[in-house]
Amino acid sequence: MDKLTLKQKRFVDAYIETGNATEAARMAGYSKKTANRIGTENLSKLVIRRAIQERLDAMEAAKTATPEEVMQHLTAAMRGEIREECIVSEGTGEGCSRARIMKKQISAHDRLKAAELLLKRYPTKPAREEQELRNEKLRAEVADLNTHTDEEAVVFEFSRKSETTEEN
Template sequence: MKKRKLTPKQQLFADEYIKSGNAKESAIKAGYSPKTAYSIGNENLKKPELKSYIDAKLAEIESHKIADAKEILEYFTAVLRGETREVVVVATPAGAEEVERAPDEKTKLTAAKELLKRFPMSDEIAKEQLRKIKAEADLAEAKAKLADYEVKIRQEEFSDNEDENRTDDLTGAVQQGMEGIFDNAEIET
């Protein structure tokens, strides 16, 4: 099968996409209509000849120009430790002034979270968060069942006053069934 050559428009689109990573903007810069740029951009990215051209061009880019994992981890660590400086604009009586300062706590926290995502410990955190969410869902489901049982009990109490023993038995069964899921204070009788 013969490899199709890119049209000048397609090649310009691919070159712009490599620079920006934005398919719509790349399509507009390549000369496609702004009205159809979004769909044409996405369509172009699915074409095998365009995809292979983009992949080949990206492979040509020197690897030292792209941060590797070690460099990224070192940067996050430097931010977390307050070793980097950021420039902020501060209002002064004389006007706006640029000031260099260490990263604030929010920035350090973000760096710490990014670092944690890359270590095996984050799997444990994710498992615990998932376990917590599941437990909360189970608890909500159990509370809903308990509420349904309570409604049934109340309905039986109002419809059949003679059978108090049966109601007490049902209430006891509900409490026993919910044991271990709720604190005793949460179970109303």
Template sequence: MSKLTERQKAFADYYIMSLNATQSAIKAGYSENCAREIGYENLTKPHIKSYVEDRLKALDQVRIMQMNEALIRLSEKARGESFEEIVTVTQLGEVVKAEKRISEKDQLKALELMGKYHKLFTDKVDANIQTQVIFEGESDLED
């Protein structure tokens, strides 16, 4: 893979934040008169395109909750180990923050979701379906 120039790297980094090629080209130091064309051209260059795709994938892995994290958070809620912050204002105008355990309703919902994940609540359905195919122009009366 070709190495990016400083300006190309700056363009790619700005593009990752804004997803606007023209503005990214201008911020990276390209001329405003040809920023649109350069922005488009930069996005078609394989080494810049590859750099942008790799960085976006890395960002997605940080931003998107992975399965294990979701299961850990659900488990904490189901066990009642999760707290929520309660904010109240006194008559004197003071803000008071307190923590309280999540409600039993929220714990039950977490338990239900964990049960679904582990397939504890699958209903066994016996479906006996009979079908009859009749082609156009045919009838049961013909032999």
């Protein structure tokens, strides 16, 4: 793969920031007179288009949670380590009150939901054993079907009759 020059790297950065090839060329250090032509030319180069796409893909991937992050969040929620903000109203006397923001532990319902979601990802021993029994049963059925290949096959034929309408 070709290497990018320093100006091309700056062009990639500026293009991602602005989305405008001419402006990106100016920001990268190309002359104002040739910025339009150079910007278009740079976007036609495969190595520069790949660099732009790789950077955009990396930016998108950074926004997406990994499975490990999801598991860590669910575990923290289940353990009650996550706090959420809520607004509480406090009386100040003489019929007046004021609101303030307070942090509290997430609800028991939310903690149970997190535990439930974690268990779906980590099946219990009985669930694993049940799945293995299903798999063994299916293997036995397949083996049974394979041993009876000399038997007469049953063929089902379906046909669709056209409907006729009666006029009154």
